[in-house]
Amino acid sequence: MNTSTIHHGNKLxxxxxxxxxxxxxxxxxxxxxIKEYKCLHCQKQVTTDVSGKLSALTPQMQEINSTLEDMYRKRHNRQQVSQVA
Ligand SMILES: [Zn+2]
Structure with a gap:
């Protein structure tokens, strides 16, 4: 018998x-x-994609999100500065 079971976290x-x-x-x-989500039970990670749907959080998606986050923060900071000024 081949018992090479792949363990994917907690089966239950x-x-x-x-x-x-x-x-x-x-x-x-x-x-x-756009947010990243994590399942409390199985630790599965997903993210909101550009169309607003949830999709699996792949390393590629993480990279896109990092870029988006960077752009968003810069824009947000600039808006805050212009509001104050
Ligand atoms: Zn889950």
């Missing part, structure tokens, strides 16, 4: 998620409407 949690859906909490705020 994954089962719970498949029954009731993931319990996402915001793990990182990228921009005003």
């Amino acid at each position: 949690s994954a089962f719970f998620c498949s029954l009731f859906g993931h319990h996402y909490v915001v793990s990182r705020k990228v921009t005003g409407h």
